[in-house]
Amino acid sequence: MKRTIAFLMIFALLLCAAGCHKTPDIPATDTLVAAMDTEMTLRLYGDTDNAAAKALTEELLRLDAVFSPTSEQSALFALNRFKTSSDPDLTALAAQACDLGVRTDGALDITLAPLAALWGFTGEGYYLPTEEEVAQTLLRTGADKYTVSDSGVQLNGDAALDFGALAKGYAADLCRAHLEKAGIAALLSLGGNVQTVGQKPDGTPWRIGVQDPQDPQKVLLMLDVEGTKSVVTSGDYQRYFDYEGKHYCHIFDPATGSPVQKDLRSVTVIADSGTLADGLSTALFVMGFDAACVHWQQSSDFEAIFVTSEGRIFVTEGLREAVSECEFTVVVR
Numbered sequence: 019m020k021r022t023i024a025f026l027m028i029f030a031l032l033l034c035a036a037g038c039h040k041t042p043d044i045p046a047t048d049t050l051v052a053a054m055d056t057e058m059t060l061r062l063y064g065d066t067d068n069a070a071a072k073a074l075t076e077e078l079l080r081l082d083a084v085f086s087p088t089s090e091q092s093a094l095f096a097l098n099r100f101k102t103s104s105d106p107d108l109t110a111l112a113a114q115a116c117d118l119g120v121r122t123d124g125a126l127d128i129t130l131a132p133l134a135a136l137w138g139f140t141g142e143g144y145y146l147p148t149e150e151e152v153a154q155t156l157l158r159t160g161a162d163k164y165t166v167s168d169s170g171v172q173l174n175g176d177a178a179l180d181f182g183a184l185a186k187g188y189a190a191d192l193c194r195a196h197l198e199k200a201g202i203a204a205l206l207s208l209g210g211n212v213q214t215v216g217q218k219p220d221g222t223p224w225r226i227g228v229q230d231p232q233d234p235q236k237v238l239l240m241l242d243v244e245g246t247k248s249v250v251t252s253g254d255y256q257r258y259f260d261y262e263g264k265h266y267c268h269i270f271d272p273a274t275g276s277p278v279q280k281d282l283r284s285v286t287v288i289a290d291s292g293t294l295a296d297g298l299s300t301a302l303f304v305m306g307f308d309a310a311c312v313h314w315q316q317s318s319d320f321e322a323i324f325v326t327s328e329g330r331i332f333v334t335e336g337l338r339e340a341v342s343e344c345e346f347t348v349v350v351r
C-alpha cells in the first residue's frame with residue numbers, strides 16, 4: 019500500500035514536471051528589413067499586433083540614415099564633410115569606439131575610412147595601391163584625428179570616420195532595449211550579428227549556426243545560447259577580393275594600412291553588449307590568434323570562437339558545453 023502511494027506521488031510529480039515544460043503557445047513572426055547594407059530578419063515571439071516589429075523596423079531604418087557611409091543624407095556623411103556633428107547616435111557610438119580603441123591597443127580604429135576608399139572597398143572597384151599611397155593615407159588615420167565630447171564629434175583635417183565595425187552591434191543594443199521593455203523574446207539576425215532577447219518560449223536554448231569561412235553557404239558549428247546575448251562574427255569571407263593568389267578582405271590592420279593577413283579566417287564573439295561584441299570581433303580578427311587569446315585571458319566580459327587559416331576551431335573555456343557539431347580545442351585561462 020505504502021509503495022503504491024509512493025509510486026502515485028512520483029507519477030504525479032513527473033506529470034507536474036512535464037506540465038511545467040509544456041511549450042507555451044506563443045507564436046513567432048518573422049519580419050525582413052533591408053538596412054545597413056544587409057538583409058535582416060527579426061523573429062519576435064508574441065508580437066501579436068506587430069507593434070514591436072514595426073518599431074524595430076523604424077529604428078533600424080533610422081539608424082541606417084545615421085550611419086550610412088554612402089548616403090549623402092546621412093549624419094555620418096555630413097560629419098565627414100563638415101568635420102563636426104552633434105548627432106546623438108554618432109556621438110554615443112564614437113565615444114564607445116574611442117574606449118574600444120584604447121582597450122584593443124588601436125586594433126579597432128574608426129578612422130580607417132580613407133583606407134577603405136583607397137583600396138576600393140567603398141568605391142567603384144577594388145584597387146591595389148602602392149606602398150607610398152598607403153603610407154600617405156595612413157597619415158589621415160588614428161585615434162588623434164577625432165574628439166568626442168558631450169556636445170558632439172569633431173574631426174581633424176581630412177580625417178573621416180567609418181562605423182562599419184560597430185553600427186550593427188549598436189543597432190542590436192537599441193533593439194534589445196526596446197524588446198526588453200516590451201517583454202518580447204526575440205531572435206534578431208542583423209547581417210553577421212545575431213541578438214537573442216529573453217528566454218526562448220519553449221524553454222530550449224537559442225541555437226545559432228556559425229558560418230563556415232571556407233564555404234559560407236554551410237554551417238560550421240552550432241552554438242547554444244541562454245537568455246539575452248549578442249553573437250557577432252567577423253571574417254575574411256564577408257567582403258574581399260583575390261589578386262595574384264592573395265586574399266584581400268574588408269578588415270584593415272591600422273598598423274600597416276592593408277587588409278589583415280594574419281592567421282584567422284573568422285572570429286565570433288559572444289557578449290552581453292552588441293557594440294562590445296561587434297567591436298571585439300573586428301579587433302580580435304586584426305590582432306590575430308595569439309594576441310586575441312591573450313586579450314580574452316585578460317578579460318571577463320566575452321567568450322569567443324576562432325577559426326584559423328588552417329581551418330582549426332578554438333573555443334574559449336566558457337563555451338565548452340555550448341558548441342556542438344564540430345571538433346574543437348578549448349582555450350583556457
Ligand code: AMP
Nearest residue numbers: 125126127128182183252268269270300
Ligand atoms: P566587421 O564586419 O564588424 O568586422 O567590420 C568590418 C568593417 O569595419 C569594414 O567593412 C570597415 O568598414 C570597418 N573596418 C575595417 N577595419 C577596421 C578596423 N581595424 N577598425 C574599425 N573598423 C574597421
Ligand code: MG
Nearest residue numbers: 183296297300
Ligand atoms: Mg565588428
